[in-house]
Amino acid sequence: MRTLFLSSGLLSCGLIGTCGSYAHAQVQTQIAQDRARLGNSTPLIQQIDPATVRDSERAQADAQQAATTDTGADNGLDTSGNLLGNMWGARPWLYRHGISFDIQEVDEVWGNGTGGTPSTNGDGQGSGTGPAYDGVTMPTLTIDTEKLFGLKGGLFNVSALQTRGRSISQDHLNNFNPVSGFEADRSTRLFELWYQQSFLKGKLDVKIGQQDLDTEFLISNYASLYLNANFGWPMAPSVNLYGGGPSWPLSSPAIRIRYRPSEKFTFMFAAADDNPPGNRYNSTPIQQATGSISGYNSDPTSQTYDGANGTNFNMGTGALLMTELQYALNPQPADMSNVTKNPGLPGVYKLGGFYDTAKFADYRYNRNGGSLGAAVANATSATPQSDLTPRWDRGNWMVYGIIDQMIWRPSLTSARSVGVFVRATGNGGDRNQISFAIDAGLNLKAPFRGRDNDTIGLGWGIGRASSGLRQFDRDSQTLVQGNENHLELTYQA
Incomplete structure (x- = not known):
């Protein structure tokens, strides 16, 4: 089903303190590292999820703090961008002791202009069009252990989520990936x-x-301009892994190792619990298709299932092992005003993959080796004894x-630039919904004079339904799913 999406979003700087300077500049976040390597040509606000919104704002604040240090200006905490200023001296005092606290607020209104399906939360008789609101409040506490008690190189982070509203994707769209990277089931919970x-x-x-792995792995920094969720955590892991894997709005117990032997190379590895909701059975889409007949049809990505407060810490299904190698082409100097030799146009190239050790339901065969789709077709007609277990x-x-x-900029010191991105994913087709996906786009930073932080972009992507899913549809005598496309033109002011 093809639908038209209309959206508007509100991103506010920290109610307590997001737009000032931060106490944890010892080690760059992945967002900050890529932003520096690409010469700050990436979007000012990277909106894969609220955590990357926070990290991109912090990267900007840290860059401004470094600039004032380099010029010999006052290196105190700048609170001019905070809603409550310096909070009667409390914020600078906390900053000197390595403590920062901020609240990230994201509110969206989406509208489906045509097509769509009636809400599955009602009687199914309503309209598939109309507006939908979703919102997120995310407080974060960060502690620099060196400033607090002298342990150099240590950083502690804890954040929580309050999510509300409705998911227009789940209610009306019948698509593979959510149209927004901020949609989530309603809950109040621990995040990271x-x-x-x-x-x-x-x-x-x-x-x-x-941890939430989508703030570090699988990131295209130019793609993080866009609202569609596929430009953040891609379509394939979102629908193929248990609950979408450890990605927004879910996180998992994990260990992540990052090694940067030089300015150009970065190696990352993570071992994480593969199933944040902790719901092994009836937690993948193929189980949903058969579960509607057998009586089990819970939401496979629900963070309110089996651990609604975010402290379930499931360790019972398998491990997600993930690795990524990054190469930075022509990394940019921090201060372009003093460059005597053109460093060239920057780029970041990444290769990676994951392996999940858990068991996954097969789309083609049931547990007796017969056609699962045919069993579903028989069960809906006249043979209730059909084996519906994958x-x-x-x-x-x-x-x-x-x-x-980056493919163009008029001069070394110009804020204006054009960048392109391409990201492709591939995996097996017998136990997954999506077997291949690709997204690409073109971004223009600083499109107008005096608007150095604005970005306009055109992005497109496609996901291919797997061979197993298509065979299941044929055998169950339903509409055979094919490709899902998404196209987005966006302007970030």
Whole structure:
């Protein structure tokens, strides 16, 4: 089904303090690192999820703080962008002791202009069009252990979520990936809880605890301009893994290792719990298709199922092992005003993949080796004895490649630039909904004079339904699913 999406979003700087300077500049976040390597040509606000919104705002604040240090200006905490200023001296005092607290607020209104399906939350008789609101409030506490009690290279982070509203994708659209990266089931819960320690003068850092992997892995920095969720955590892992894997709005116990031997190379590895909701059975889409007949049809990505407060810490299904190698082409100097030799146009190239050790339901066969789709067709007609239990297959995998490349800028010191991105993912087709997906786009930074932080972009993507899913549709005598396209033209002011 093809639908038209209309959206408007509101992103506010921290109610307590997001737009000032931060106490944890010892080790760059992945967002900050890529932003620096690409010469700050990436969107000012990267909106994969609220955590990347926060990290991109912090990267901008840290860059401004470094600039004032380089020019010999006052290096105190700038609170001019905070709603409550310096909070009667409390915020600068906390900053000196390595403590920062901020609240990230995101509110969206989406509208489906045509097509769509009636809401599955009602009687199914209503309209498939109309507006939908969703909102997120995310408080974060960050502690720099060196400033607090002298432990160099340590960083502690804890954040929570309050999500509300309705998902227009779940209610009306019948699509593979959500149209917004901020849609989530309603809940109030723990989001992340981790400690990071750096070694070897910042070349190596290790993060342990409850983590959201989509703030570091699988990121295209130019693609993070867009609202469609596929430009953040891609379509394939979103629908193929248990609950979408450890990605917004879910996180998992994990250990992440990042090693940067030089300015050009970065290696990352993570081992995480593969199933944040903790719901092994009836938690993948194929089980939903058969569950509607057998009586089990819970939401596979629901963060309110089996651990609504975010402290379920499921460890019972399998491990998600993920790795990524990054190469920075022509990394940019921090201060372009003093450059005597053109460093060239920057780019970031990434290759990666994951392997999930858990078992996954097969789309083609039931546990007796027969056609699962045919069993569904028979069960809906006249043979209730049909075996509707899928065969379980051990393991799942995906490989991916990402290119972020600047292709033009008028001068070294100009804020204006044109960047392109391409990202492709591929995986097996017997236990997954999506077997291949690609997205690409073109961004123009600073399109108008005096608007140096604005970005306009045109992005497109496609996901291919897997061979197993298509065979299931044929055997169950339903509409055979094919490709899903998404196209977005956006302006960030």
